[in-house]
Amino acid sequence: MREYVANVVQAATSIFDGLSVTFSHFFREPYTIQYPDRMPIPVQDTLPYRYRGFLDVDLEICTGCLACQRACPIDCILIETRKDKETKSMLIETFDIDLAKCMYCGLCTEPCPTGSIHHTREFEGADFSLESMVRRFIKEPVTAYKPKKKGEDDPVVAPILERGKRYIAEFADPKDDAPAAAGKGG
C-alpha cells in the first residue's frame, strides 16, 4: 500500500516537474537557423577561417610540385606537368580535383609550399551529374610558379602569395582572428 501511494506521488511530482521544464521553454527563444533564405548574413560568412569547404587552387602560385597529389589518400587530385623545351620552365597541363571523391580531410593543403591549394568556405555543390563534380582548373597549360629568393614583386601575384603563406602559417600558428560564428543563435 505504501509503495502504491509512493508510486502515485512519484509519478505526479516527476511529471509535474517535467511539465514545468517544457513550459519554461515557451519563454526561451527558439534556436533554429532558417537556412538558406532567412539568414541575417550568408552562412559562408559565419564559418570559421579553418572551415574545410571546396578545394580551390591559385594557379598563379602553384609550383607543380605534386605534393598535394601524393598526400591525397583517395587520389582525387590529378596533376600533369611537362617541361617546356624552349623556356626550360615547367608547364602544368592538368589540375583536376574530383569533388565527388574528395572527403575534405585537408591533408593536401598541409604540404603545399605556397598555400596554392586551399579550402574555401563554399559548400553548396549539389549537382545532377558526377562528371560536373570534377573541377578542371586548367584550360590551357600554365607555367608553374617559381619561388623567388628576394620576395615576390609582381603586383598581381604578391597578394595571392601572401594569402597562401598566411594559410600555411595557420597550421602552425594561428594569426587570423576568424569571424566568430555570428548568427548561430545564442
Next chain:
Amino acid sequence: MLEFLNGLAAANPEVPGVLLRVAGMLAFGALVVFVFILPVAGITSWVERRVWARIQSRIGPNRVGPGGFLQWLADGLKNLLKEDVIPQAVDEPLFRIAPYLVVAGFVAAFVAIPFGGSLIIADLNIGILYITAITSLVVVGILMAGWSSNNKWSMLGGIRSATQIISYEIPLGLTIFPVVLVSGTLSTQGITAAQGWAPHTWHMFHNPFLLVSFLLFFVCALAEGNRTPFDLPEAESELVAGFATEYSGMRSLLFFLAEWGNLYVIGALVATLFMGGWQVPRFTDDPTLLAVAQFFTIFLKAYFWVFVAMWVRATLPRIRIDQLMALCWKYLVPMALLNTLGTAFFMVLFPEGSLVVRIALVAVVLAIIFVFARRVRFHLARARGLGYGAV
C-alpha cells in the same frame, strides 16, 4: 436550435414537424462537420507543430500563410494529390474502409457535444453514454487497418490499440459516474446546466473526489485518443508507424485527422463535464450574442485542454504495453471506483454541496498553479543564470 425549428414548423404547417427537425439536424450536423470539425482538426495539427517546436527550441512551420497558419491546408492538399498506394497483399476492402470508420467514429461523437446553450446537433438524454460508446468505433477502424495491412508491425499496432481502448473504456466510464451522480442526468446539456459560470460552481470543485476524477478522466481520455504517453498503437520507435504503416496519401492523413479531431472531443468533454461547459454570466438578453459568447467559452476551455494534451505529449516518454494495462487495472480503475463511492458518500453528507469545500478546492488548484509558476521561474533562472542569455 429547437425554438428555431419549432418556429419553422409553425410557419410551415403543411410539412410534418418531425421531418423538418430531422432535416434541420442533418443540416446543422453537416455544417458542424465542414465548417467546424475539419478546420479545427486541421488547425490543431498546425498548433500542435508550433507548440512542439517552441518546446523543442525550434520554430515550426512558418512559411505557408501568416506564421505558417495555412500549413494544414497545404498538407491536406498535398496528401489529397498523392497516390493512394494499396499494397498487393492487403485485404483490400477492409484496407479501404478502415480510415473511414475511424473518421466516422470521431465525427459521430460531435452529435452530442454542445457548442452552446442552444447549439447542439442533438441533445440526447443519454448523451455522455452515447459519446463513450460511439468513439469506440475508432478502435474497430484501427484494428481493421492493422489486420488488413498484412504487416506484422501494423497488426501489433492494431492489437495494441484494441487492448488499450477497450481497457480504458472502463476507467473512463467510471470517472464519468461521479459527474452523473452530482448532476443527476446523462445529457450533456443537463450536465452543463447543473454547473454555473463561476469556477467554484464547476463540477471539478464539487468535492475532492471529483477533482481526482477530473484528472483520471483526462488521463483516460488521452489513452482513448492514442496520445502520448499512451501512443502505443503508432509507437514510432517501436512499430515503425503502427497500424498506419502501409497507408499513404489521404488515407493515412484521415487517421491523423481523427487523432487531432479526437483531441477536440477530449477537450470539449473535459470542459462540459468538469469545467462548466458553455456557461457564461447572463450579461445580455440578446440570444445571438449570448450564443456567440457561449460558443467561445466552451471553445476556449476545450482548446486549453487540447493545448495541455500537446504539451504533455512533448514532455512525456511512452509507456510499455504491460505497464499500460497495469496502470489501467491497478491504478485507474480502483481509484475511479473509489471516487464514485466517495462522491456518493459526499452527496449523502452534503446533499446541496458545500461552499466551503468548493472554495477550498479552488484554493488548492490555485496553490498548485502558483507552485508550478515558481518551478518554471526556477528553470528559466537556472538556464539563464550563468551568462546563458536567451536560448
Next chain:
Amino acid sequence: MSVEIEFTDDHGSAGGFATEEMTLNMGPQHPSTHGVLRFVVKADGEVMRRAVPDVGYLHRSIEKIAEKVGWHGFMPYTDRVDYVAAMTCNQAWAMAAESLGGVEVPRRAEYCRVIAAELGRICSHLLAFGAMGMDIGAFTPFTHAIREREMINDLLEELCGARLTFNYLRIGGVAWDLPPDYAHKVLRFLDRFIPLVDEFDDLLSNNKIYIERLADVAVISPEMAIAYNLVGPNLRASGVDYDLRRDRPYSVYPDFDFTVPVGKGTWGSVGDCWERYIVRLHEMRESAKIVRQALEGLPGGPVIAKVRRNFKPPAGEVHIRVETPRGDQSWYVVSDGSERPYRVHIRTGSFSAMSIIESLSNGLMIADLVALIASLDVVAPEVDR
C-alpha cells in the same frame, strides 16, 4: 510495475489455443535501429523469445583500406570508424603510429588532444542521451540534446574546420593550435551547459514513466558484462569500476582530477538500462571537468613534432587502447617498416555490445529491445567498421 513474465515452452498452447511465434524483421530500416542494424526477432505477441542481431550492413572494410593508404593518409579514415566520436579514433591511430615510430608528442599537443577528445565525448553522449529519450518516446530531449551538440560542433568546427569528421590529429601532434580566444569560448559554453544537464535530469531522468520503462530492464550482471567483453559506460553501469583513462592512463590524463561514474542501482538494480543511461549523463559532467582543467593548465610550446612526410616506422607491432565514448577501443597495428601499415585491426565497444543482445532478449518485450539497443549506445558504423 516491473515485468514478470514467466515463459515455459508449453506456453504457446495454453488454454487450447494453438499459437505460434512470429518472426519479425526489425531493420535494417527501422526508426529505432540507429543507422542500419538488423535484428531478427522471434516474438510471441509482444514478448520476445529471441532477438538475433545481424551485423554487416555498414561494413566499409576500413581495416583493409589502412593497408593501402599509408600512415598519414589513414587519419581521415579513422574519423569514419565511429563517426559520432571521431576524435578518439583519431587519437588511437595517432598513438599507434607514434608508438611504432617512436615519436615524442609535444605536451601542448597532448592537451589539445584531450580537450578535443573530451568535447567529442560530450557530443557523443549528448547524442546517446537524446536518442535514448526518443526511442522511449519523448521527442523533446532529443532536440534539446542536439541543440547543445550543435554548440560543441561549432566549437570543434572552429578548432579544426569540420563538424563531424574532424581529422584534427596528426601523427606527432595536432594539425592546428587552439584558435585565438578559444579557451574563453569553451569555458563560456561549459558554464551554460552544465546547468542544462541538471535540466535534462528534471525533464527526463527522474520521470516516473521513464524510470519504469528502464529500471530493472535487461539487467547485465558484472560477471556477464565481463564475460561478454562489454566496455566503457556499459561496463561501468554494471558496477565494474574500470576506465582506461584512469586505470591504464595514456596521453596526459594522469594530470587531471576526475571521477569515474559507476552504476549504483538507484531505481532498479545495478546494470539495468537506466544505469547505463545515467552513467553517460554523469560522464558528461566529468568530461566538462577535464576540459576545464586542461584549458587552465595548457602549457606552451609547439603543437606538432617533426614527423617525416614519408613516415616509415620500423617493423613491429603495437596494441593501443583508448577510452572512446563507447568504451575501450583497441587497435592492433603491425608495421613491416614500409610506408603502409601491414595490418590494422580494430576492436570496438559497439560490437561486443551487439553480441550481448541475443542472450538478454528472451522475455523482453519489443519495446524493451528498443530501450536496450539505445541504452547500449550501439553505433552502427562502429559495429561493422
